[in-house]
Amino acid sequence: MTASTLVETHVEVSDLVVRFRRTTALDGFDLDLGPGVHGLLGPNGAGKTTLMRVLATVAKPTAGHVSLFDRDLTDYPSLRHVRRRLGYLPQHFGYYPRFTMREFVEYFAWLKEMPAASVPLAVERAIERVGLSDRADDRLRRLSGGMVRRAGIAQAIVNDPDLLLLDEPTAGLDPEQRVRFRGLLREMGVDACVIVSTHLVEDVTAACTDVTLVNEGNVVFRGTPPDLIAAGESGGGEGDTPIERGYTAVLRAARQR
Amino acid sequence: MTWHISDQLVRRYVSGRLGDADAWSVEAHLVACAPCQAAVGEAVANTDNAAVVEHAWNATVDQLGSQGRVRTGTAGRRLLVLVASGPAARLAWLVSIVLVLAVAAVIDRMGMRLSQPVSLLAVVAPLLPVLGVALSYGSGLDQAREIIASTPDGGLRLLLVRTAAVLAVTTPVAFAAGLFAGSLASRTSVTWLLPSLVLTLLTLALGSAMGLVRAAAAVGGGWLVAVIGPLLTRDAPPVLTPDARPILLLLGVTAVAVVVVRRQSFETLSFRLEP
Amino acid sequence: MFSPLLVGREDEVRALVGFGTGLVGSQPKVALVSGRGRHGEYPPAPIVTSDSQIAAYDVEVVAALRTEAARRASLSDVSERPPDDELLRRIGAGDRSAFEDYYSRHAPWLAVRLRRRCGDDDLTADVLQETFLAVWRAAASYSGTNQAGGWLWSIATRRLVDAHRRRMVRARAAGEQRFGHVLVLSAEDEALAGSYDNRLAAALNRLSPELRAVLKATVLDGLSVREAAVVLDVPEGTVKSRAARARRQLREALA
Numbered sequence: 001m002t003a004s005t006l007v008e009t010h011v012e013v014s015d016l017v018v019r020f021r022r023t024t025a026l027d028g029f030d031l032d033l034g035p036g037v038h039g040l041l042g043p044n045g046a047g048k049t050t051l052m053r054v055l056a057t058v059a060k061p062t063a064g065h066v067s068l069f070d071r072d073l074t075d076y077p078s079l080r081h082v083r084r085r086l087g088y089l090p091q092h093f094g095y096y097p098r099f100t101m102r103e104f105v106e107y108f109a110w111l112k113e114m115p116a117a118s119v120p121l122a123v124e125r126a127i128e129r130v131g132l133s134d135r136a137d138d139r140l141r142r143l144s145g146g147m148v149r150r151a152g153i154a155q156a157i158v159n160d161p162d163l164l165l166l167d168e169p170t171a172g173l174d175p176e177q178r179v180r181f182r183g184l185l186r187e188m189g190v191d192a193c194v195i196v197s198t199h200l201v202e203d204v205t206a207a208c209t210d211v212t213l214v215n216e217g218n219v220v221f222r223g224t225p226p227d228l229i230a231a232g233e234s235g236g237g238e239g240d241t242p243i244e245r246g247y248t249a250v251l252r253a254a255r256q257r
Numbered sequence: 258m259t260w261h262i263s264d265q266l267v268r269r270y271v272s273g274r275l276g277d278a279d280a281w282s283v284e285a286h287l288v289a290c291a292p293c294q295a296a297v298g299e300a301v302a303n304t305d306n307a308a309v310v311e312h313a314w315n316a317t318v319d320q321l322g323s324q325g326r327v328r329t330g331t332a333g334r335r336l337l338v339l340v341a342s343g344p345a346a347r348l349a350w351l352v353s354i355v356l357v358l359a360v361a362a363v364i365d366r367m368g369m370r371l372s373q374p375v376s377l378l379a380v381v382a383p384l385l386p387v388l389g390v391a392l393s394y395g396s397g398l399d400q401a402r403e404i405i406a407s408t409p410d411g412g413l414r415l416l417l418v419r420t421a422a423v424l425a426v427t428t429p430v431a432f433a434a435g436l437f438a439g440s441l442a443s444r445t446s447v448t449w450l451l452p453s454l455v456l457t458l459l460t461l462a463l464g465s466a467m468g469l470v471r472a473a474a475a476v477g478g479g480w481l482v483a484v485i486g487p488l489l490t491r492d493a494p495p496v497l498t499p500d501a502r503p504i505l506l507l508l509g510v511t512a513v514a515v516v517v518v519r520r521q522s523f524e525t526l527s528f529r530l531e532p
Numbered sequence: 533m534f535s536p537l538l539v540g541r542e543d544e545v546r547a548l549v550g551f552g553t554g555l556v557g558s559q560p561k562v563a564l565v566s567g568r569g570r571h572g573e574y575p576p577a578p579i580v581t582s583d584s585q586i587a588a589y590d591v592e593v594v595a596a597l598r599t600e601a602a603r604r605a606s607l608s609d610v611s612e613r614p615p616d617d618e619l620l621r622r623i624g625a626g627d628r629s630a631f632e633d634y635y636s637r638h639a640p641w642l643a644v645r646l647r648r649r650c651g652d653d654d655l656t657a658d659v660l661q662e663t664f665l666a667v668w669r670a671a672a673s674y675s676g677t678n679q680a681g682g683w684l685w686s687i688a689t690r691r692l693v694d695a696h697r698r699r700m701v702r703a704r705a706a707g708e709q710r711f712g713h714v715l716v717l718s719a720e721d722e723a724l725a726g727s728y729d730n731r732l733a734a735a736l737n738r739l740s741p742e743l744r745a746v747l748k749a750t751v752l753d754g755l756s757v758r759e760a761a762v763v764l765d766v767p768e769g770t771v772k773s774r775a776a777r778a779r780r781q782l783r784e785a786l787a
Contacts, residue, residue, distance in 0.1 A: 089404070
């Protein structure tokens with residue numbers, strides 16, 4: 001049973017353009033994703049974060065069409081419906097230092113309009129899944145950076161989202177935590193669309209079923225990690241691992257166009 | 258309960274020899290019936306499932322750590338959590354409001370003897386909720402704003418909850434300060450209430466167009482000009498007179514209409530920085 | 533010998549099979565139990581049909597039912613011990629012996645029910661353990677009245693779906709394309725067909741196993757369509773169409 005047929009979750013982006021003042025962050029971006037774990041790679045400033053923000057309905061597109069779960073985001077009820085089924089963790093996120101981890105996750109469970117009676121159990125489960133049950137009642141300011149990030153991941157998954165957007169989620173996690181986190185991603189990818197934006201190429205090979213490489217607001221590669229590795233072999237890229245070579249080869253080819 | 262599961266059914270169910278339709282009703286019944294749960298418990302003791310139950314118990318006991326501080330999920334809890342994240346729940350905010358209003362009240366009381374033309378309290382009190390709103394949802398000042406913006410409740414609804422919480426704090430304190438300011442009471446204790454509300458609403462309305470921090474600055478600045486300007490020419494500020502009240506009311510109602518019409522603008526953030 | 537009645541809330545049955553008021557003529561008001569309440573409530577406890585409603589039955593059947601009920605209800609140790617709500621309150625306060633009592637009351641029936649949905653003992657033990665650990669940690673959040681069983685089952689279903697997801701991940705990593713799901717069937721339903729015409733039970737039995745499995749997952753177990761897709765290893769669209777077909781066939785059988 002392949003992932004793409006199990007669940008209908010759908011992210012559809014066509015010709016997306018996002019401009020701020022004079023910079024064009026995304027220039028005619030296309031994307032079509034179903035369930036599974038999808039990697040988003042690219043250099044800084046390539047437009048990955050902007051894409052994540054648009055998908056998280058946090059930023060408005062300048063032009064183009066975005067449809068999540070077969071809904072346009074143009075009217076308020078659709079927007080709210082989509083947001084209830086979303087999970088988002090931006091690259092830089094603030095938190096309230098006085099809050100305990102449990103209260104932090106609970107706060108977002110409420111904001112996501114989860115049914116009242118289910119909130120305590122869902123919060124407990126989310127904290128369990130990121131492996132922080134024993135620190136759940138410590139204040140966030142007492143926790144290390146990696147733990148705060150895991151708390152952020154917990155709030156993103158508390159409502160069992162159909163679309164999970166994670167921007168650089170492994171920053172600050174040690175290798176053991178990263179392995180555990182990838183396991184969580186794979187588990188969620190069974191029946192949800194998980195998009196992970198990262199510049200850590202190893203994250204991609206280990207957990208993602210497909211990769212999209214972004215450069216200067218455009219897609220320059222779309223395929224599986226083995227495809228990217230193959231591109232490295234034929235394109236003569238530089239790097240210490242096969243996938244790094246694929247990454248640099250594709251980027252170089254894109255810049256020469 | 259008018260019926261329970263017979264012993265024979267229990268045995269068949271527990272040994273896996275019951276068809277779907279019958280097992281359906283057994284399972285539906287078992288969820289809520291203690292005597293039948295006990296009967297199943299007895300029957301299970303003689304089957305393979307007993308080992309499963311035992312094994313799971315041992316594994317569970319090994320991992321029983323501390324319990325968390327879990328609270329029940331109710332609408333009241335929701336309100337509490339949403340309010341606790343905003344500035345209204347911070348001690349520093351409360352202390353600073355009290356201080357500011359106390360100082361204004363003291364000055365008014367002293368100024369009474371100097372027949373000062375305007376009450377400092379009436380000028381200052383309406384600005385405090387405006388400041389509170391700016392702190393609530395200002396860009397960069399709500400640290401988790403980017404995640405909040407991706408939630409269904411994180412836009413106007415959260416803003417309104419926090420605004421209400423800010424007003425709920427500033428209004429009683431200002432009222433108390435007004436009473437303390439003494440015989441200027443006819444001028445101070447409620448002259449500021451209507452401007453308070455109207456300025457807050459104006460901040461929200463303008464905030465839908467220019468961002469809340471700028472709107473707060475604009476509204477606050479406008480208020481100060483409206484009050485201090487006439488003072489320079491030795492007149493009493495018209496804004497503080499009873500004649501101004503209908504105009505203020507009209508402004509307030511317009512502001513509400515603007516907020517309602519432009520409510521979708523509160524739902525996304527605008528990013529002026531790097532992509 | 534009689535076949536058990538399917539009991540539940542009439543309004544939910546009507547919603548399920550699309551009947552109007554008044555269910556099946558002079559038949560007792562039998563109904564399917566709905567697994568999930570609205571607004572995230574714990575699954576509603578089934579309401580047993582009243583005496584008058586089963587009066588249509590054979591007098592003997594009714595007498596047998598009454599005796600059984602009286603016998604069961606008279607189990608003195610059951611009626612004298614603290615109710616579940618009280619136990620959960622104590623567990624929430626950290627009482628380990630209350631937790632042990634709670635476990636011995638509920639683990640057996642939960643184990644049997646889970647075992648019928650999991651393929652094997654190991655998975656059942658895992659889900660059982662995770663469920664009760666969650667109970668230990670989150671008992672203080674229980675705020676219902678007499679809904680302890682449904683609350684427990686709603687915790688168990690989430691863990692069951694998680695366990696199935698992990699299984700699928702392992703299966704895919706090992707390159708298996710299909711994760712076979714074992715349906716527990718009985719060859720003996722014939723013997724239990726009662727001496728009266730329980731049309732709903734008969735109609736349910738006549739559904740194909742796949743349709744019945746979908747209905748069981750979404751109605752009895754209270755899984756969402758997406759969760760049912762994971763547990764049954766069947767596409768979401770298929771879950772929806774099978775549920776619709778099952779309802780249609782039931783409606784036709786009962787019309």
